[in-house]
Amino acid sequence: MAEFMDVHHGMKGITSDQLMEAHRADLAIEGEENVHFKKAWADPGTGTVYCLSEGPSADAVQRVHERAGHPADEIHPVPLTV
Numbered sequence: 001m002a003e004f005m006d007v008h009h010g011m012k013g014i015t016s017d018q019l020m021e022a023h024r025a026d027l028a029i030e031g032e033e034n035v036h037f038k039k040a041w042a043d044p045g046t047g048t049v050y051c052l053s054e055g056p057s058a059d060a061v062q063r064v065h066e067r068a069g070h071p072a073d074e075i076h077p078v079p080l081t082v
Contacts, residue, residue: 012047
């Protein structure tokens with residue numbers, strides 16, 4: 001499976017509970033697209049949220065986010081990690 005880092009903008013003021021709720025919404029349906037969301041980070045001050053996932057394609061990742069109610073603004077493949 002490929003890894004992806006996606007970015008969401010416009011979530012200024014997001015709380016830890018709201019981030020967890022969004023992450024759980026993804027986890028609840030991720031298996032339907034053969035995607036796994038590994039971790040999420042947020043900067044409430046700028047409203048930027050980052051998600052690390054693995055799956056068959058960026059399109060599959062986006063489909064999960066869209067169905068969960070928070071489509072990603074950017075999705076980047078992560079072909080190398082150390």
